[in-house]
Amino acid sequence: MTTFSARFPRKPQPSFTLLWSWGVGIGATGTLVALLFAARYFLATVALTYCLAIMMTVTAMLHIREAFGPRRRPERPYWLASGVPYLASALLLFANPMLGSARIALILAGCIGLSGLARLALALAAHPLCRIWLYLSGAVSLLVALAIGFGWPFASAGIAVRALALDLAVQGAVLALLEARRAHPSHGLARLGSASQRNWQ
Numbered sequence: 001m002t003t004f005s006a007r008f009p010r011k012p013q014p015s016f017t018l019l020w021s022w023g024v025g026i027g028a029t030g031t032l033v034a035l036l037f038a039a040r041y042f043l044a045t046v047a048l049t050y051c052l053a054i055m056m057t058v059t060a061m062l063h064i065r066e067a068f069g070p071r072r073r074p075e076r077p078y079w080l081a082s083g084v085p086y087l088a089s090a091l092l093l094f095a096n097p098m099l100g101s102a103r104i105a106l107i108l109a110g111c112i113g114l115s116g117l118a119r120l121a122l123a124l125a126a127h128p129l130c131r132i133w134l135y136l137s138g139a140v141s142l143l144v145a146l147a148i149g150f151g152w153p154f155a156s157a158g159i160a161v162r163a164l165a166l167d168l169a170v171q172g173a174v175l176a177l178l179e180a181r182r183a184h185p186s187h188g189l190a191r192l193g194s195a196s197q198r199n200w201q
Helices: 003-006 015-037 043-065 074-097 102-124 127-153 159-185 195-201
Strands: none
Touching: 015 043, 015 159, 043 074, 043 159, 074 102, 102 127, 102 159, 127 159
């Protein structure tokens, strides 16, 4: 039985984080494409905004889950500082999907900006091969926060929602790449710097 198992090893199953990360990335990309064709329709924009808020909630929960993963204690404050404000921004979007209030828009921008700053701080101590993706994710979140903070009042709420969809698409791709790298450390770029990978994991 042992010989049989050695000859035919079990294929690794996709992890929870990887599956949900791909779902967020693909869903946000689809939302962004839909907004490009439905931005003039009020009801369509509201419906897509609620879908986006649900995906933002999932993304925030993935960040919080990363904080409590095995061997994550040194990174825990950064992942929590990224996930909690992002969860708050999702709740704000549920409460005011059209961002009609300046106060709501500024608080939303502040929460997304804090989340982006936390990921930039996390990138400083990350594995070199993961650092570039965390920098990209944090930088996009900061740009989206600035666009929302300085763009209100919007000519159309679809502009802010497009920016949020872009941020989510990048975050979903980055989370999926990081999880795939941890699941398969012997493939692709992960072969480089394998000795220091333990610091990231």
